[in-house]
Amino acid sequence: MSFELLQPDSLPGALKALAQHGDEAKVLAGGTAIVLMLQQKLIAPTVLVSVGRIPDLAYIRSEPDGIHVGPLTTLRDMERSLVIQTHFPLLAQASGEVGNIRVRNQATLGGNLAEADYASDPPTALLALGTQVTATSLRGERTIPLEDFLIGFYTTDLEPDELITDVFIPASAPGSRTTYLKYRSRSSEDRPCACVAAIAAFEAETCTDLRVAVGAASEVPQRLPAVENLARGQALTDELIGEIAAGYADNIDTLEDIRGSAWYRTQMIRIHVVRALEELRNGRR
Amino acid sequence: MAVGKSVPMLDSVARVTGTVPYPSNLKLPDMLVGKIFRSRVPHAHVMKLDVSAAERLPGVVAIVTAADFAGDDKPNLHFGSPIQDQPIVAGDRIRYIGEPLALIAAESAAVADQAMDLIELEYEELSAVFDAEQAMLPGAPILHEASPDNIVRHSKLRRGDIDAGFAAADEIVEEVFSSPMAQQASLETHVATARWKEGKLTVWTGSQSPYTVRRVLGAIFDLDLENVRVIVPPLGGGFGGKGNVRIQPMAAALAWKVGNRPVKLMMTRAEEFVTVTKHAAKIMIKSGVKFDGTFTAREVSIYWNGGAYASSSAHLVPAGMLRAIGPYRIPAVHVDSYGIYTNLPIAAAYRGAMSSQGVFAHESHMDTIAHLLGIDPLELRTKNLLRTDDLFATGERLHDIHFVECLEAAAYGLGWHEPLQSDNGTIKKRGRGLAVMMKNTIANSYSECRIELDAEGRVTLFVSTVEMGQGGHTALAQIAAEALGVPIEVLAVTGPDTAETPPDAQTASSRSTHMMGNAVLDGAASLRQQLAEAAAPILEWSPDDLSVADGYVFVTTQPQARIPYTEVLGRNNIDALTATGKYSTNEGKLDPDTGQGISTPDWHQGAGACEVEVDTQTGKVTVLRYHSASFAGRVVNPTLAGLQNDGNVIFGMGASLLEEVAIDGGQITNPNLSDYMLPSFLDTPVELKNVSLEEEGSSFQGIGEMTLPPVAPAIANAIYDAVGARIRDLPLTAEKVLRGIQGRTDHER
Amino acid sequence: MKIEGSFTLEAPIRTVWDYLLNIEEMSQCIPGVSALETIDTKSYRGELQIKVGPIKAAFGGTVTLLELEPPHRLVAEIVADDRRNASQVKATFTSILKSLADGTEVTYTIDANVRGRLAQFGQAVAQSTAKKMAAAFGSCMQEKIDAGETA
CATH class of the missing domain: 3.30.465.10 (Uridine Diphospho-n-acetylenolpyruvylglucosamine Reductase; domain 3)
Known part of the structure; x- marks a missing residue:
């Protein structure tokens, strides 16, 4: 493991270093991920640009x-x-x-x-x-x-x-209700097997806006606007919630890893979208 | 009385202030870094291994390969206890991914890493086998030509007429259980630092078996044993993985080649996974029972995946045979226990060696039978559990048996017969389960200690018992303090150091408090006798008329005529009194064809009962309450004993619910503690309780492992009770439970 | 690990087969492949670069055609090493061609052993990378076939 560590103390300095070294450079911020990759020798950058000394980037x-x-x-x-x-x-x-x-x-x-x-x-x-x-x-x-x-x-x-x-x-619409559900299939300190973030705005019982993102179950977290739109102008009945959950479960190409198979993740998406939407409907902000 | 008190661990301050001198912290002047060049293929003929370019790299001091061992005047390449089939570095044959091929000693880790890239290896890949049962089939790739069937060891037990037993049964139940390869996962990885000086070898290492390491190193380098010194500082965990001999021969070989500078070899976490593992096991268990719950016969076949070399499998396979039967009255028992070579890293002891696999099988099996017969699982067990004076499957008569008490303590502690909190039709269902275990300990074993009392009243205990966080040294100090009638504060414990501390078999199988504890009692008795003899001329009484207790030698009939120990030594101008204590067990021999005989001097006994909650939509299991019990005979330190019991439960929850070494084509794909999942403290049951059972007049029994093996079956049985899904394959992951729930056909609640 | 997938090409099975066995042309369609050279009629040497985020692998190795059942089935063995990552891939690649009404379906199975450091990177990543490569390969082949037809 041999690389040059640069510690620019200004943004232009950092950008210059990145421009100069291009793909051979990697950015070091908190280091929780990149240091592991370096230690496991999965990456071998020739230059490490630490951004910790750049002022005013934490706010x-x-x-x-x-x-x-x-x-x-x-x-x-x-x-x-x-x-x-x-x-x-x-x-x-x-x-x-x-x-x-x-x-x-x-x-x-x-x-x-x-x-x-x-x-x-x-x-x-x-x-x-x-x-x-x-x-x-x-x-x-x-x-x-x-x-x-x-x-x-x-x-x-x-x-x-x-x-x-x-x-x-x-900013979300005033009065929006939100929730984040993290499902861990293993220990309490594990990464998610699947996770659901949901935001809904309501007028009385009617849902005026719904946004649902599902993560950790596929390559990148996903929103499905066509499925979200099913809720617009509707009351979140059990049937509708089930339909939306099925929409997410059926349309996300789930991955398999040590935390669960693709089949299992599809089940977990469905169940956790249901749980998230029930929580929103039942009034948690 | 020091025994029975919860005194803090002797080194508790050092532990919380981070000053324990762990072997991984050792730094010696001029010390070099050792690194290992390993195989990436699981099975191959080595055609060429060229380290010349690496050797020329500045900063590289020495590289060891199998070529260094060629010649009669060279060290032996192969080692192993008891079967010498493992090369220190692979020669012409590679047998698993991660097998060491070359050892590098360099000025820095960075240089050693660079040297690694300069090593040229050419090989011809051979077909490999990773599954134990497949390895036994005709035509399977052969790992060692001396074992064409790939069997390391086959142990047999034959008792009673098995056919008549099954013929007499009302029901015959047959099941197959499996446990995966797992990792001992000590916080501190394997480490050894070696130095040669004037023909003498010194090794500082994290080992549970210092005297075995000394003997094996002596054999490798053809040294008289007084020229091999093994020093073992406190370990950051052992859990069986640091028993026997592991990386010490590599460190010693590097230091031997280097000549005059010490070399330190320490495993990374990824290397730890290819250094030693827990045996994967497949267990077939078949029982004949009467409708009233009486057993007529049991047949068990066990396939232990031993990995590429015999190592500890050779002596653990027979132990595993005994530990898979179960502590029950069964008139006819047949067991076949096979240890099998495969192209995987070696497998060895894992806390409660070879018990958790077998106990998972026989205790899950007991519940299957209980449900089939409609008998309460506790009742079926207590009806059949072995009692004192019963005969075990080995034919030996049992003594000091407390299985029923252990199981009932756990079950009643949990509230076995009290109604479960109602599910109310919610998605979360609750259930309860229990399990019991029996384990033989190491037979024909030996422990020795030396106790020194100096003129200032300080007592030093020299032992080769390894302190690995279990509190072994503290317990021995308490035993010594009580036996000598001195306060614990004057006690110091030192060792292991084979140049200073007397021989001990090893720190394993929960043997130290029992074996070394008794050696300490013997040594203390001898020291008291010396005190009496030294005091006799001063008190002007015969030594036989004197008593030694509470810091004084006194006349038995006139206790006021007394002198303190310090004065006994002072007035005799004695700097220190020294006594040796010994304890050995000589029983233990089984007939190789029938498994009949005496297997152990004592029986380890433990049980557990738990309540779980299962999310029926995700399959996720939460252990809400867990009660464990072990038979301790006489408890030396209640706090430390309780921590052993509870620690076992938390440790066991990992293997039950989470832990599995993932292997793809012989390659371990989760060799880190992010992907290989250990339990978190957040996973511990809200209610975690334990009891160490004592008995009037009993002596110290080991309690380091007894409450671990019941954990997996207790949880599996509770899952079945909650949702009717029987999972026979560890770990009990959420996904397996969900599949079980969805595929269930029986036991609707 | 096993990776399975399929793609469909708009061409008759024979044409697809011929293109598949034209190793030089075909290899141009595998993203990241370079420096392909023929060892003999059944084996080839080449390099393959793969990049997943910050992790780069440069494999050098051989492809050997093990079984050919024209125009239906092809089995090849791939052995490649990445020195920098101390990793190795050993894979058996099986491809089955099936005539459809309007083209040919290519089904592939890769039985791969990833060894060394890259192994802990996981099946999910390997699977997805292989599938993306197969999709790119399919569309590239289609282009070549189309170009060949018009030429």
């Missing part, structure tokens, strides 16, 4: 249309943030379900998204919330909807010279 900033979260914000800070707890409780929940407290104190939001590990909690919650990722390089800045950002196993839309510089989470 949670509330604005009228949503919140901006800095890429170096730790998952523990997100879990404990009053703003997030108040306005995006499912994100606080999902952040608080990752690994254990030692991991959450170290892992960052930017690192979590850039790693694109399929068996991780925050991406699913963020997908349901309609998150946008801002990536910056010396070439400029662009904003990418999360569904386009996450491409496949450990694969994102980021170019080698780009760095995540902001994560924007738009």
